[in-house]
Amino acid sequence: MTATLLPDTMPPVSAEAAGVLPSGIGELVAYGVHRPGLIPLWVGEGDRPTPDFIGAAAERAIxxxxxxxxxxxxxxxLREALAAYVTGLYGDEADPGRFFVTVGGMHAFHTAIRVAAEPGDEIVIPSPTWSNFFGAIAxxxxxxxxxxxxxxxxxxxSxxxxxIAAAVTPRTRAIVVNSPANPTGWTATRSDLEALLAIARRHRLWIIADEIYGRFSFDPDxxxxxxAPSIRDVWQPGDRDRVLFVQTFSKNWAMTGWRIxxxxxxxxxxxxxxxxxxxGTSGVATFLQHAAVTALRxxxxxxxxxxxxxxEGxxxxxxxxxxxxxxxxPYPPGAFYAFPRVPAEPDARLLAMRLVDEANVGLAPGTAFGPGGEGFLRLCFARSADDLREAMRRMVPALMPR
Amino acid sequence: MTATLLPDTMPPVSAEAAGVLPSGIGELVAYGVHRPGLIPLWVGEGDRPTPDFIGAAAERAIxxxxxxxxxxxxxxxLREALAAYVTGLYGDEADPGRFFVTVGGMHAFHTAIRVAAEPGDEIVIPSPTWSNFFGAIAxxxxxxxxxxxxxxxxxxxSxxxxxIAAAVTPRTRAIVVNSPANPTGWTATRSDLEALLAIARRHRLWIIADEIYGRFSFDPDxxxxxxAPSIRDVWQPGDRDRVLFVQTFSKNWAMTGWRIxxxxxxxxxxxxxxxxxxxGTSGVATFLQHAAVTALRxxxxxxxxxxxxxxEGxxxxxxxxxxxxxxxxPYPPGAFYAFPRVPAEPDARLLAMRLVDEANVGLAPGTAFGPGGEGFLRLCFARSADDLREAMRRMVPALMPR
Structure with a gap:
């Protein structure tokens, strides 16, 4: 809000609204989105429209x-289909009563933190991480x-x-565990997950588990x-009550724009x-939910x-x-982002802008992802091989030492 | 949450989530929804599916x-079509930059109060009123x-x-003005609206204007x-910056289930x-927005x-x-609800349950709508004449003095 002049006729705006965090990706998108021929690798979505069989299910329901x-x-x-999907993928018998449909993964996270935390509470997050976690918490x-x-x-x-344990205070209410991780590709081992659960158990904390990239695991094991390994693989009796999974149809099923x-x-x-x-939202359109059932089935x-x-990407x-x-x-073990560090240009924001100017390729600056992201860039490789080859053909010369 | 046994393995839940208000309508719906042949007049929606021309626009966009x-x-x-719609209906030149698309009217209200108020702040609301206002604020x-x-x-x-003026304290941030009103049909006069704006001006408050039933005005004038009269009809320079309108496609265009x-x-x-x-939600599906453009045009x-x-209803x-x-x-001057008072049975909740049992008609108890609703019942008459005649044929005997 600081960038905008507020008219003095306007009543006060809440601190949360006035202090809403800008999106570090949004700045780059605004900078480059209108360039003809730009290859956009800055957001986490592919170039594939939702396949017809899913769209047709929505059309039938309408x-x-x-x-x-x-x-x-x-x-x-849909709640039954979700339970069946989770049961099939994780071998963990899931009850439909545990599934709550949301307006996308973002809304699932928003709802999870509203369950777990009150204003003033603390939420521990390994970083760099998805920038929207910070925005939603603030x-x-x-x-x-x-x-x-x-x-x-x-x-x-790693x-x-x-x-993590040292960051827990009496105000801590949750630990966010995003594995495979955006933007780093980091993928928790079973022993990482066991250790995180132990901390949650000890301090009565929620684990907010974002395993939305769980299918995108490149480790041969x-x-x-x-x-990828899931927190479900290692939970002990009682732990099931400590975990809030946030999930989305966006990535697996090419449904980013469906908001479910x-x-x-x-x-x-x-x-x-x-x-x-x-x-808050009063639910998700029934016909979108029918499409989601079809996507799962x-x-x-x-x-x-x-x-x-x-x-391949x-x-x-x-x-x-x-x-x-x-x-x-390093090759990312999971998710679908490369997160290179370019020591020659420590200001990732400037570098991303330069790559727009010189290579006409859109990347996200690592600074958008919180502490630890300085000097890194994120790009999404869930895209056609042709586009990615062309992006690399343009980018590599721009990154070469001069 | 009091009704549910929480496992002792569960970490603490936020006060807001633990204290979430039950829906007074929801209780009745749960009581009666499975009765064969029940005529549901408890929620604010008609019996008309969304017309094909709107559905077809969504299908094309998919x-x-x-x-x-x-x-x-x-x-x-969509933002341009909204501005054109408002300009045409109110003769008020509206700028597309003032329009923000939400997941239905509920989400518009949720967003409005997040702009206007912080935890602990107060919001003044004439009552009885739409129960979800109370729930969202809490x-x-x-x-x-x-x-x-x-x-x-x-x-x-009236x-x-x-x-209203006497209810304003230093913690007040907004006044909700719902006209024509749910559930009473009350419709503000121009002088009501002028007086409310004057209070907002004096105390630097937001007016949260819910004029979603504005087209449903039965006053010949x-x-x-x-x-109906709108707060736009009487606002003075500067007042435009004090008003947050919450609006929906649900009612005018038979799109309750679209969540836009x-x-x-x-x-x-x-x-x-x-x-x-x-x-919070990361927007509304683009293809739903295209359908909304078609609805407006x-x-x-x-x-x-x-x-x-x-x-007719x-x-x-x-x-x-x-x-x-x-x-x-009294005949409601606006909106599409009848809100009768039945002095013979002051417990509206019991009466609504009895009407399910004896008449197989679903109504909402006035107690769901806050102080002032005791002893009243709400029913929605935006429905086919045949259904309403049958509902009355069944209900009238059940209401007759015994």
């Missing part, structure tokens, strides 16, 4: 008149406590559990499972979540294609950028 | 691939200050401006304009609202049909209920 007020927590067929009047992760140019990113996701948590939270949804080939595309991008002298880019 | 991330404040064609940690309106069995509802509405306010709020939306015949249906319901000895029901 024609069938599924246009009335809906259930606040989601229609029963907009609630709570305080994000970032805990920088360690970066080694060859070994990649989490120091002792630093995970290939057999078809997913889900929160999974203890079924006993249903009345609270129902109220927060009733008084018929979408495995699509998910496989998305993963294959990301795997990862190789194209990482091989090209690693060839640039000085650029530090 | 097929055209409008399935990617969207603009947080809404796509330009979920934010703010405090609703209801100011009961006056009811006269023949003259109907607002005592002096009581308003027929020429095609709408808008907030209108000073363009200078755009960065704040953009942030609140980014970190091609929907006037539909709106006229909706109004005509409500006018109002006569059917009010004539029938007014024939019951003891029932007090």
């Amino acid at each position: 024609r069938d008149g599924a246009t009335f007020y809906t259930r606040m927590l989601g229609i029963a067929p 907009a609630l009047g709570a305080r994000a406590v970032p805990v920088p992760m360690q970066f080694e140019p060859e070994a990649g990113w 989490l120091d559990i002792a630093r 995970h290939a057999a499972l078809g997913r 996701g889900w929160l999974e948590g203890p079924a006993a939270l249903a009345p609270a979540v129902e109220g927060l949804i009733l008084y 018929e979408g495995e080939a699509l998910v496989a294609a998305q993963i294959a595309q990301a795997r 990862r190789a194209i991008v990482c091989d090209a950028l690693r060839s640039v002298p000085g650029v530090q880019l | 097929r055209d691939g409008a399935t990617f991330y969207t603009r947080m404040l809404g796509i330009a064609p 979920a934010l940690g703010a405090r609703a200050v209801p100011v009961p309106m006056q009811f006269e069995p023949e003259a109907g509802w 607002l005592d401006i002096a009581r 308003h027929a020429a304009l095609g709408r 509405g808008w907030l209108e306010g000073p363009a200078a709020l755009a960065p704040a609202v953009e942030g609140l939306i980014l970190y 091609e929907g006037e015949a539909l709106v006229a049909a909706q109004i005509a249906q409500a006018r 109002r006569a059917i319901v009010c004539d029938a209920l007014r024939s019951v000895p003891g029932v007090q029901l």
